[in-house]
Amino acid sequence: QVQLVESGGGVVQPERSLRLSCVASGFTFNNYPMYWVRQAPGRGLEWEAVISNDGSQKFYADSVKGRFTISRDNSKNTLYLQMNSLRTEDTAVYYCARDNKEVLGGGKYYYMDVWGRGTTVIVSS
Amino acid sequence: DIQMTQSPSSVSASVGDRVTISCRASQGISSWLAWYQQKPGKAPKLLISAASSLQSGVPSRFSGSGSGTEFTLTISNLQPEDFATYYCQQAHSFPYTFGQGTKLEIK
Numbered sequence: 181q182v183q184l185v186e187s188g189g190g191v192v193q194p195e196r197s198l199r200l201s202c203v204a205s206g207f208t209f210n211n212y213p214m215y216w217v218r219q220a221p222g223r224g225l226e227w228e229a230v231i232s233n234d235g236s237q238k239f240y241a242d243s244v245k246g247r248f249t250i251s252r253d254n255s256k257n258t259l260y261l262q263m264n265s266l267r268t269e270d271t272a273v274y275y276c277a278r279d280n281k282e283v284l285g286g287g288k289y290y291y292m293d294v295w296g297r298g299t300t301v302i303v304s305s
Numbered sequence: 306d307i308q309m310t311q312s313p314s315s316v317s318a319s320v321g322d323r324v325t326i327s328c329r330a331s332q333g334i335s336s337w338l339a340w341y342q343q344k345p346g347k348a349p350k351l352l353i354s355a356a357s358s359l360q361s362g363v364p365s366r367f368s369g370s371g372s373g374t375e376f377t378l379t380i381s382n383l384q385p386e387d388f389a390t391y392y393c394q395q396a397h398s399f400p401y402t403f404g405q406g407t408k409l410e411i412k
Contacts, residue, residue, distance in 0.1 A: 192378060204392065211328055215401075217349075224403055224406040225341075225343075225392055225406070226403065227402060229395070230401070230403075239399040241400045242306075275349075282354050282358055284358065289336060289337060289353075289354055289355035289358070289396065290337070290354075290396040291354040292349075292351060292394075293340070293354075293360070295348035295349055295350070296348060297347075
């Protein structure tokens with residue numbers, strides 16, 4: 181069964197750090213790029229970061245660039261999000277998601293087809 | 306960054322109705338668009354990729370259309386389990402961006 185399970189959330193003070201993990205099972209993890217997406221309380225979805233299947237390429241949203249680092253350990257089927265200098269506005273449910281693609285008419289169309297249940301991060305003094 | 310704007314922000318409808326949700330991109334994204342459904346306290350669920358390609362297991366009452374900057378998600382014959390929030394998302398270029406969401410409520 182294809183599954184993603186996040187962990188590592190909690191309550192943390194502003195300016196502190198936290199590392200989230202996402203363990204994958206049921207598929208060949210190192211074949212897929214992976215994402216982190218977050219959702220602040222009562223708000224919409226916000227894309228945060230992506231990492232290529234081999235970890236060589238990473239992209240970040242401006243809101244977390246320079247503070248958050250996405251990484252992966254393919255030997256452990258695990259995705260990470262290192263979050264430093266946390267702010268109150270980083271309070272959210274953090275989801276990991278798998279990238280997949282569909283080839284249609286010679287084009288490749290990307291989407292997030294598997295999501296974890298999320299882990300909650302609360303940044304508060 | 307590409308901005309995605311959904312309309313309406315919320316809509317009320319009855320079981321059996323047909324509902325249309327619009328999504329506009331701030332620049333052309335061809336068909337690099339996906340639609341997701343999210344229920345309270347749950348992770349998003351992929352419905353449609355490539356603007357109109359229905360995912361396996363998703364009921365055929367869901368359909369997507371559009372290309373370029375204008376896209377539509379249509380739900381025909383609304384069922385009780387369809388009442389949720391719907392998001393569009395562009396996959397044309399990083400950073401990927403979502404629309405602000407459309408909440409579909411029971412009338």
